[in-house]
Amino acid sequence: MPEATKPTETPLVVAESLVKRYGELAAVDGISFSIAPGEVVGFLGPNGAGKTTTIRMLSCNSPRTGGRLEVFGLDVALHPREIKGQLGVVPQDNNYDPDLSVIENLLLYARYFGIPARTARQRATELLEFVHLTDKAGEQVDELSGGMKRRLILARGLINTPRLLVLDEPTTGLDPQARRLIWERLRELRQRGVTIIITTHYMDEAEQICDRLLIMDNGKVIATGSPQSLISEHAGDEARNRPRGRRGRRSRNRAGRMPFPEARGQVRDIRIRLPGRARAHPQAGAADVVQRAAGNA
Amino acid sequence: MRKLFPALSLRLWQVWYRNFLVFRRNFLVNFLLPMGEPILYLVAMGYGLGVFIKQIDGVPYARFIGPGLVSVAMMYAAFFECTYSSFVRMIFQRTFDAIIATPVNVDEVVAGEIFWGATRAALNSTMVYVVVLLFGLGPVWLLPFVPVFGFVCGVLFASMGMIATAVVPSIDFFNYPIFLFITPMFLFSGTFFPLTTLPKAVQTVSYAILPLTHIVRINRAFILGHPDATLLGSLAWLLVVGTVAFFLAIALMKRRLIK
Ligand SMILES: Nc1ncnc2c1ncn2[C@@H]1O[C@H](COP(=O)(O)OP(=O)(O)OP(=O)(O)O)[C@@H](O)[C@H]1O
Numbered sequence: 001m002p003e004a005t006k007p008t009e010t011p012l013v014v015a016e017s018l019v020k021r022y023g024e025l026a027a028v029d030g031i032s033f034s035i036a037p038g039e040v041v042g043f044l045g046p047n048g049a050g051k052t053t054t055i056r057m058l059s060c061n062s063p064r065t066g067g068r069l070e071v072f073g074l075d076v077a078l079h080p081r082e083i084k085g086q087l088g089v090v091p092q093d094n095n096y097d098p099d100l101s102v103i104e105n106l107l108l109y110a111r112y113f114g115i116p117a118r119t120a121r122q123r124a125t126e127l128l129e130f131v132h133l134t135d136k137a138g139e140q141v142d143e144l145s146g147g148m149k150r151r152l153i154l155a156r157g158l159i160n161t162p163r164l165l166v167l168d169e170p171t172t173g174l175d176p177q178a179r180r181l182i183w184e185r186l187r188e189l190r191q192r193g194v195t196i197i198i199t200t201h202y203m204d205e206a207e208q209i210c211d212r213l214l215i216m217d218n219g220k221v222i223a224t225g226s227p228q229s230l231i232s233e234h235a236g237d238e239a240r241n242r243p244r245g246r247r248g249r250r251s252r253n254r255a256g257r258m259p260f261p262e263a264r265g266q267v268r269d270i271r272i273r274l275p276g277r278a279r280a281h282p283q284a285g286a287a288d289v290v291q292r293a294a295g296n297a
Numbered sequence: 298m299r300k301l302f303p304a305l306s307l308r309l310w311q312v313w314y315r316n317f318l319v320f321r322r323n324f325l326v327n328f329l330l331p332m333g334e335p336i337l338y339l340v341a342m343g344y345g346l347g348v349f350i351k352q353i354d355g356v357p358y359a360r361f362i363g364p365g366l367v368s369v370a371m372m373y374a375a376f377f378e379c380t381y382s383s384f385v386r387m388i389f390q391r392t393f394d395a396i397i398a399t400p401v402n403v404d405e406v407v408a409g410e411i412f413w414g415a416t417r418a419a420l421n422s423t424m425v426y427v428v429v430l431l432f433g434l435g436p437v438w439l440l441p442f443v444p445v446f447g448f449v450c451g452v453l454f455a456s457m458g459m460i461a462t463a464v465v466p467s468i469d470f471f472n473y474p475i476f477l478f479i480t481p482m483f484l485f486s487g488t489f490f491p492l493t494t495l496p497k498a499v500q501t502v503s504y505a506i507l508p509l510t511h512i513v514r515i516n517r518a519f520i521l522g523h524p525d526a527t528l529l530g531s532l533a534w535l536l537v538v539g540t541v542a543f544f545l546a547i548a549l550m551k552r553r554l555i556k
């Protein structure tokens with residue numbers, strides 16, 4: 001029997017030729033993908049690739065210019081409330097409430113979801129435990145370290161027990177230990193069957209937690225596949241030894257920042273430390289993969 | 298296509314509650330400070346300047362400016378809350394972005410902010426009226442009505458503040474509406490001297506475009522004990538302009554926040 005008859009689960013997210021334009025600029029330029037329940041999908045790409053724009057459309061906070069976008073089988077333009085009620089969002093910026101304590105941040109957020117006070121308190125306590133912030137419950141958020149703030153935002157994104165968790169660069173700017181702690185929590189959530197969408201600049205992050213990657217550049221998806229397959233396909237010896245060519249666009253929204261500042265410094269590492277087989281150094285690969293994928297696309 | 302009418306639900310009170318929660322932390326400062334300024338004004342102007350003025354419109358000067366101070370409190374509390382404070386929440390703290398990632402929508406965020414601004418107007422004007430009462434310059438029975446009227450007027454000024462918040466490029470630009478609109482109102486709405494001393498044309502403009510003029514008129518009539526039916530015209534003016542400003546504020550904030 002052909003594979004087509006195998007009953008496929010209804011996808012949680014379906015995007016078809018999705019477009020977002022800001023004036024002349026197509027921030028997202030006709031991308032299509034679908035995400036199945038339980039999947040952990042990563043969007044990998046340089047600054048300005050369109051990752052955040054995609055996430056914002058998906059979380060019903062930015063109207064699309066064209067194409068189709070459904071979450072939980074509902075059109076994001078028509079059912080934002082229903083969708084957002086079952087969605088957890090960890091935005092790129094830590095937009096916690098600096099006027100409130102750690103636990104108050106969670107309790108207040110629960111109110112926005114209409115969660116009854118008792119349930120909210122119980123969930124907030126559990127979540128603080130989950131992100132290892134129990135002993136910080138009463139502190140002002142401004143006093144927390146960067147990693148702790150990020151974990152608080154993660155906990156906040158889970159307050160409504162979402163079916164789908166969306167994280168925009170959850171570990172950018174954190175030290176290795178803080179990153180590992182977040183990855184470990186995300187893996188735990190994946191075990192529990194939470195569907196996760198994550199954006200990242202880092203190949204190692206993608207490799208650590210994603211089942212599948214969509215590589216974006218210039219508003220387009222230029223490659224998809226499992227992290228391993230993408231690395232072996234696009235980041236072979238040849239890529240490592242060739243002089244650097246086109247690097248994708250420079251950031252348009254953060255003047256002066258190079259695309260993939262993190263990965264750039266690491267590319268040399270691959271050459272030195274991993275000759276031969278097409279296995280990327282943990283911290284590297286992102287630039288390589290995108291570059292190669294762009295070349296092949 | 299954008300909807301013409303805002304999509305409001307009771308969730309907007311969660312936004313109100315957020316501000317209340319923060320306000321409550323510095324309750325004493327927030328609550329008692331509004332009393333300080335009117336005391337200074339009453340002493341300095343009502344009794345200091347009042348020595349020379351003796352009577353305006355048949356009442357002692359302190360009695361005359363009491364209703365003006367109550368009215369000004371309604372304006373300042375709401376307008377400042379929904380300009381500087383809302384702007385800080387919107388831009389620097391990204392509070393609105395965090396809220397609209399939940400089932401609460403932009404319309405409700407804006408409405409919640411406006412109703413919070415109106416609540417501040419209700420609280421502050423009530424505290425000022427308490428001062429007026431302590432000086433024996435008004436009837437006690439009016440006290441429960443002050444916050445109600447303060448809230449209504451507060452919605453108007455909070456909405457106007459929100460309109461400014463929706464269009465200013467940066468926080469310094471609030472100086473424009475303050476210089477062009479709020480300060481002239483503070484001076485030319487019959488707060489510290491009767492409008493009748495001004496040229497007829499100025500009076501007409503004042504009634505046509507300055508909400509505070511109508512508010513002072515209503516407050517003074519009730520506090521000094523001579524309300525009449527023409528006040529309904531002023532009330533209608535306030536309700537119409539307040540409603541228009543409210544919807545305009547939501548529409549403009551939506552334009553700013555949804556990209
Ligand atoms: N509100 C906006 N108005 C105009 N242009 C915008 C707006 N938001 C994003 N853009 C542009 O859209 C493009 C995609 O931006 P986006 O934030 O989605 O990139 P990203 O992949 O998330 O990048 P980063 O890795 O830096 O977060 C950029 O060129 C950006 O300048």
Ligand SMILES: [Mg+2]
Binds near residue numbers: 051052053092168
């Ligand atoms: Mg981004």
